[in-house]
Amino acid sequence: MKIKLSILLILTSVLSFSQDKKTIKKFVESFVEYRMKEGKFIKRTTDLLAVGMLPDETIMNCKLLTIHFTSIDLLSGFPYKNVFKVKDFKTIVYENEFAHNFNGIFKKMPYEIFNLAKYDYNYNPRMWNFVFNNKSEIEIIYGFQGDFELVEFLKTKGFKFSKDFKKDMGLD
Helix, strand or coil: CHHHHHHHHHHHHHHHHHHHHHHHHHHHHHHHHHHHHHCCCCCCCCEEEEEEEEECCCCCCCEEEEEEEEEHHHCCCCCCCCEEEECCEEEEECCCCCHHHHCCCCEEECCCCCCCCCCCCCCCCCEEEEEECCCCEEEEEECCCCCHHHHHHHHHCCCEECCCHHHHHCCC
16 A cells, blocks of 8 residues: 555656646746747847746745846856756756756756846846646736736637636736
8 A cells, every 4th residue: 555655646747747747848948939929128139047946935836937038248146056957048057956947958058157237236127927737827026017918928828827816917
C-alpha cells in the first residue's frame, strides 16, 4: 500500500511539475509576442527579458509569475545564475527556490554579466504578473489596468481563467 501511495505521489508531482513548465513557457512566449505586437521600445540587441516566480501570498497553492523587459544597460542587483534565449531575446531568471522551474524550458546560453548599472532603473515598466493555480488557470493579473485586449489575446492563446478571475480583478 505504501509503495502504491509513493508511486501516486511521485506521478502527481511529475505531472504537476510538467504542467508548470508548459504554463511558464506559454506565459513567457505569449508576453514576448504581445509586447512585440505593440512594437514600442523593444530591441533584441539592447533589451533583456527578466522572469521570476514566487509563491503568491494572497491565494493558497498558487504561484506568481512576473515577466518584463529591461535594458541591458540599466540592470543592477538582479540575482540570476543562467541566461536563456526566448524568441531571440536574452532572458534571465530571478534566482530563488523556484528558479529550477525554468530549467529545460528554453535554450540555455553562455553566462553573461548584466548587472552593470550603478542603480537599477526600468524605463519600460509594463510587466505581466500572473497568479496561476495548480490547474494552470489565471487567478489574477497584477497591473492589469483594464487591458481587455490583453485578456482577449490570452484567450486566443488558450489560457484558461479561474471562475473567480473577474471577481479578483474588480471588473464587476
